[in-house]
Amino acid sequence: MTQAKPLKNKKTTTDSAETILELKNVCKSFGDNDVLKGLNLSVKKGENLVILGRSGSGKSIAIKCLVGLIHVDEGEIKIFGTDITELRNDDLNDIRVRIGFLFQNGALYDSMTVRQNLEFTLKHHSPNVSSAEVDEAILEALESVGLEEAIDKMPSELSGGMRKRIGLARTIIIKPEIILYDEPTTGLDAITSREISELILYVQKKYKTTSIIITHDMACAKITANRIMILKDGVICAEGSYAELEKSEDEWVRSFFI
Template structure:
């Protein structure tokens, strides 16, 4: 799928129209760590099939926001609804079922160092391993690797992979569970411009192939331009601005414009 990722040069649909099919809804969401009020009042709606980029200075709570969505951080106050279900009110089983629909690509890739690439991909499927025939498991793993252009790396260990390959493998491992919502935590940080573009194109390819809804935390403005249908800018724990790339690029607020310069 990504053999010629840089040549494909995909771009997000800037004329994307919300279909009213709300996937994630946040109402007055708050999160603090001690006296550090990271998220003060977040109100946000994310629609199905949308690619939403979240921009903001370091420490404004972008990563905390998506960690709240995936359940790694507990919210203090407000409502967080995923597919209409308030996750604070869900019981364990329902919560797990809802969270299964959410995939998370970590900034570092978060690959399991002690396992090979194959084992990294098989790990999320451990619960189903007994019910999946060996041949089918092999084809699932190979397809996931093919999707991110890592066919040759199946028996390597994470330490033998480059930064870009680690990000791709992290993405493959997330996609193997077929999530409906993809959360990307700074997917292009630490990568050269060519690899960054490949990862950006990969995000779009994944969205098109699996019809996922994506939330992308990034500082990379080129990645934002390529991938986002809509952008929000976080400032001091609230959404300071919202719009398309073209709209925010011409914002009257010089602070918002500074992100796009």
């Protein structure tokens, strides 16, 4: 397997960057189950924000709210300065095409080759793209994840780590400004998990993406995060760098780092 070109483990700094994504007092309930209870967070352009939390804390619900897959009960979700909670579906789709989503399992179409998976995504996003542009974009995306040789393979022929890489290639082929990663290293061995984490950094640097990374994997968080937020009972209970939170005086916060 060809490896993506490595970058030094140096995260992009974003201190002076503009806020590209913001949640204000977001609430979401399902019947009597209050999942998000006034969630507030913001992400700066070019930043990797990692969100940690125990199972059932609302991480996955929050990320689905971000792309309008779940409608919030209260609050604002501003992306590129626009409150998406007030948008009609057509206008919401104009925002969605600027956002990439890497699902836990890669979410590849099993009946399509790697080439066809990437081509389908690109043509759905850009219907008027030429054949030459499609070929060029596919090769660039596969080069970025170090899997040029997998172009004509079926998903069933790929390992779990390779499927994640191809899923990421399919995400970056549309050149999204924001990428949402949902448990990007789940189910992978430690070595492959590290490779995926370093690839997230590589994509951040090469494509200047802004990312939210939902993970239980503390090694992934340490490698990828510019900043970490910890979600508890539907609200953010702690925020800071990996080093800051690891030394927190709060025993519950420190428990993530043991």
